[in-house]
Amino acid sequence: MQIATWNINSLTVRLPQVLAWLSANPVDALCLQELKLSDDKFPHETLREAGYEAAVFGQKTYNGVAILSRRPLHDVVRNVPGSSDAQARVIAATLETPGGPLRLVNGYFVNGQAPGSDKFTYKMQWLQALQDWLRAELAAHPRLVLLGDFNVAPEDRDSYDPVGLAGTIHHTAEERAHFQALLALGLHDAYRMFDQPEKSYSWWDYRMLGFQKNRGLRIDHILVSEALRPAVRACAIDRAPRKNPQPSDHAPVTVTFAD
DNA sequence: ATGACGGTGTGGCACCGA
Numbered sequence: 001m002q003i004a005t006w007n008i009n010s011l012t013v014r015l016p017q018v019l020a021w022l023s024a025n026p027v028d029a030l031c032l033q034e035l036k037l038s039d040d041k042f043p044h045e046t047l048r049e050a051g052y053e054a055a056v057f058g059q060k061t062y063n064g065v066a067i068l069s070r071r072p073l074h075d076v077v078r079n080v081p082g083s084s085d086a087q088a089r090v091i092a093a094t095l096e097t098p099g100g101p102l103r104l105v106n107g108y109f110v111n112g113q114a115p116g117s118d119k120f121t122y123k124m125q126w127l128q129a130l131q132d133w134l135r136a137e138l139a140a141h142p143r144l145v146l147l148g149d150f151n152v153a154p155e156d157r158d159s160y161d162p163v164g165l166a167g168t169i170h171h172t173a174e175e176r177a178h179f180q181a182l183l184a185l186g187l188h189d190a191y192r193m194f195d196q197p198e199k200s201y202s203w204w205d206y207r208m209l210g211f212q213k214n215r216g217l218r219i220d221h222i223l224v225s226e227a228l229r230p231a232v233r234a235c236a237i238d239r240a241p242r243k244n245p246q247p248s249d250h251a252p253v254t255v256t257f258a259d
Numbered sequence: 260a261t262g263a264c265g266g267t268g269t270g271g272c273a274c275c276g277a
Binding site: 009010012013034036060061062111112113149151169170203205206207208209210217219246249 | 262263264265266267268274275276277
């Protein structure tokens, strides 16, 4: 059983790369962020031919999230229930697996631009609403995975320049406290359950040869609930798609569970 | 301090991302 997350920065542009990646990495489910298209433009048919059905929460131009799955999805929820968020940033669904139902919560977390900005305030409010909802969601669905583009580098080792970038967006104490609060709900960073290469990142700036110089951040995460933790076998970042022509600035991250 | 790259929109640059 494999679940992956990938911010593809426009599904319109990246659909061929998504199909190629799924062909080489036939994961059970792939959570996408930054579709940048409305629901009516979503390529259901093409993905179905590749063996995946999709639960979609699209938005024109910005944001947009989807869960692709080889098996049926049910109990789909779009955005945090009760929130009045105008942006399409969360989609949750349940996947039936041999080990029982698996609740997937796919998030495109707010960027936040800079501490002190209105967007940063929105980020803090958004993170709080997510946390409040997840507490209940975890109680209802013990086997839960929270994954996506968190837009938070949780620790200094998750940044190429933790000193120079200290206190800037993705690196602030407030953002990191929110990440820790998610862990405190009983979630575990699957990537850090294993020995990993140093300077492991999931995003690299398009500019200034960021990828070539490995000037990146680890901001795409897969958190697993306590009930799932014993079943986690591996977690890896796949840097290969970042070497494609016209790559996304993010790399996919995959978690492997024992069946 | 700024912009560098890339995507989208109805564009001739502005906005956004991270």
